[in-house]
Amino acid sequence: MTRVTAVQLAPRVGDLVGNVQRATTALRDALEQGADVVVLPELATSGYVFETEDEARAVAVRPDAPFFAEWARLLGSRPGAVLVTGFAELADEALYNSAAVVTADGVQAVYRKVHLWDRERVFFRPGNAAPPVLDTPHGRIGVMVCFDLEFPEWTRMTALAGADLLAVPTNWPLGPRPEGERVAEVQIAMATARMNHVAIAFADRSGRERGVDWSEGTGIVGADGWLRDSAGSGTGSASADLDLLESRDKGQTELVDLFGDRRPDLYRGLEGAGS
């Protein structure tokens, strides 16, 4: 069994040092409580509601920033432990809304968010590569960021590439929903898990930032599509013990195979030159 923990943090925009400290504490706590895979929110180190590109640039870092090495050291306390966290990435002259996969051996992969949401495109350049799917002692972990999860092509691709778990740092701004309904993005995660028989861990954020409230939707969904745990309101975390290898069995019944029953020979207009 793999203990998957998604942590709901309240980063503060522009406070790199404070955010790193909060993330470090969260990581240490999660590992102490037995987490094998820890997911932190999108842009956990930088905050989200930037007003200018300069603001974003001031808190953007490269994957060789010392705090990643510190996190790798912490991860060394638990064999096979993996961290997936969002951060503002500085790369040559561009900024990316990125997620790093970190193990005891350091940063193993950086994914740059492809589907930028709303004003993110003012500050960040979109990524140009598919989500990484990393083979870990716990199974294969696919990584994407927030709005990426709402593009069924992207989640399907990553599941087809063999991901057992999608680790998804997010910042979901609070939107309207009818009384008694779940956060819409959580519903999308549940449906995505079920359609692809893949587990999903999403770390959302809390804390009002420059007038923006957040959905506080942090949770863990099993490959069967049901929510195993959620963080609720405020800072906190969601944890679930999952056998990630179960995600590989796409047989819903003896005759049904969620992947084998696809009809790629009939699928059209999904791929292309793009805009």
Next chain:
Amino acid sequence: MTRVTAVQLAPRVGDLVGNVQRATTALRDALEQGADVVVLPELATSGYVFETEDEARAVAVRPDAPFFAEWARLLGSRPGAVLVTGFAELADEALYNSAAVVTADGVQAVYRKVHLWDRERVFFRPGNAAPPVLDTPHGRIGVMVCFDLEFPEWTRMTALAGADLLAVPTNWPLGPRPEGERVAEVQIAMATARMNHVAIAFADRSGRERGVDWSEGTGIVGADGWLRDSAGSGTGSASADLDLLESRDKGQTELVDLFGDRRPDLYRGLEGAGS
């Protein structure tokens, strides 16, 4: 506004005459209550739990079956009215799990279910064509059947082809779910609606058939992804007044465009020669 009604029927396997009568009554009632678009379940005229192909063949019909003409006549009572219903289709030597689109002018299109579920493949041949998207006075109606809805490629294709409403005859066998949770397929419909900003009407069935119970999940979801009405348990219907043209606005915010933000240049492995 378009009144969309999905009817939850309890067909009986093998009882073609009785099933047609029940469907006729349901259609008449829905039209009298102001429905503009009526959706009936998958295999509404035949029942579902066949034991042999001969059983299915005995209740399979061609689109020139007289009851379609009778339904067209009924539809003439309400200008612009459209019926989408599932039926077992006899075509040359093969049987298909099909859906017919009927207007006052007769059968306008027949869609043959592509993604057959479980033992359906014993009785039916899979379709080989994309869902039809029909231009009607109420907007563009896309048609698929049951398990098709769980293939995100298929729903995305149909939404990209311009569907404002997906009309989905279904028979969802009752599966396990945690206390308090919605039917999993309804969640998939809600997520699909939201990811594509398309309305979805799904007509499920009730009535135990040869030991199989059904989810009784009939409902209408708006393009915003929220459930507008559901039929509840037993026979009945769900109705909602929707402006189907609203589905065409894919702008979630001023800068977000659910279709324009897609990255088809990066989507890979979704289309292909197939098996």
